[in-house]
Amino acid sequence: GEDVEQSLFLSVREGDSSVINCTYTDSSSTYLYWYKQEPGAGLQLLTYIFSNMDMKQDQRLTVLLNKKDKHLSLRIADTQTGDSAIYFCAEGGSYIPTFGRGTSLIVHP
Amino acid sequence: KAGVTQTPRYLIKTRGQQVTLSCSPISGHRSVSWYQQTPGQGLQFLFEYFSETQRNKGNFPGRFSGRQFSNSRSEMNVSTLELGDSALYLCASSRRTGGNTGELFFGEGSRLTVL
Numbered sequence A: 001g002e003d004v005e006q007s008l009f010l011s012v013r014e015g016d017s018s019v020i021n022c023t024y025t026d027s028s029s030t031y032l033y034w035y036k037q038e039p040g041a042g043l044q045l046l047t048y049i050f051s052n053m054d055m056k057q058d059q060r061l062t063v064l065l066n067k068k069d070k071h072l073s074l075r076i077a078d079t080q081t082g083d084s085a086i087y088f089c090a091e092g093g094s095y096i097p098t099f100g101r102g103t104s105l106i107v108h109p
Numbered sequence B: 001k002a003g004v005t006q007t008p009r010y011l012i013k014t015r016g017q018q019v020t021l022s023c024s025p026i027s028g029h030r031s032v033s034w035y036q037q038t039p040g041q042g043l044q045f046l047f048e049y050f051s052e053t054q055r056n057k058g059n060f061p062g063r064f065s066g067r068q069f070s071n072s073r074s075e076m077n078v079s080t081l082e083l084g085d086s087a088l089y090l091c092a093s094s095r096r097t098g099g100n101t102g103e104l105f106f107g108e109g110s111r112l113t114v115l
Helices: none
Strands: A004-006 A009-013 A018-024 A031-037 A043-050 A055-058 A061-066 A071-076 A085-092 A103-108 B005-007 B010-013 B019-024 B031-038 B042-050 B053-057 B064-068 B074-078 B087-094 B110-114
Touching: A004 A085, A009 A018, A018 A085, A018 A103, A031 A061, A031 A071, A043 A055, A043 A061, A043 A071, A071 A085, B005 B087, B019 B087, B019 B110, B031 B074, B042 B064, B042 B074, B074 B087
Parallel strands: A009 A103, B010 B110
Antiparallel strands: A004 A018, A018 A071, A031 A043, A031 A085, A055 A061, A061 A071, A085 A103, B005 B019, B019 B074, B031 B042, B031 B087, B042 B053, B064 B074, B087 B110
């Protein structure tokens, strides 16, 4: 069955880079997504990558996709305290994406 | 334009009661999905409605139900509440048309506490 796995916690120092990793199982996924959830809020799409791409860069965000290993990563450069949130990886081939359990990113001074 | 609106934001119920949650999607979005978020299970898909019809359903018992109205607004209902139903219930809307990225737009959620 479909499954998306990601580590539950990541702690980084302010100014460092953060790398959040995710593995998925559905090779037919058309898009892979990263959503961000701030405390007390719903999820918000951070970025996505089309399945025929290897990399996508958007300002401080870099998404890497390894289709062979079904591995997706999100790198946040120069991590700030405002980046503290839960980050969800999701795969989507239909209209219902499958979400991972989320990685809590903790940024400390 | 206005985002996804969920009401109520917070509610407290006791075991055995029932609850109805409401979701107003972004204007023009015809698909509404519901998710349950708990610390232990993460984000779990409940069901999706499109054009007033349930199109997809997650693995939840029949106590969880929903509907969608002609204006795309959606409600979900949980009957005979159990302690384990305490969660953040998130609604998400999307265009659900071919060629788009499948992005979901989430509301802030309804936090249900069952005592």
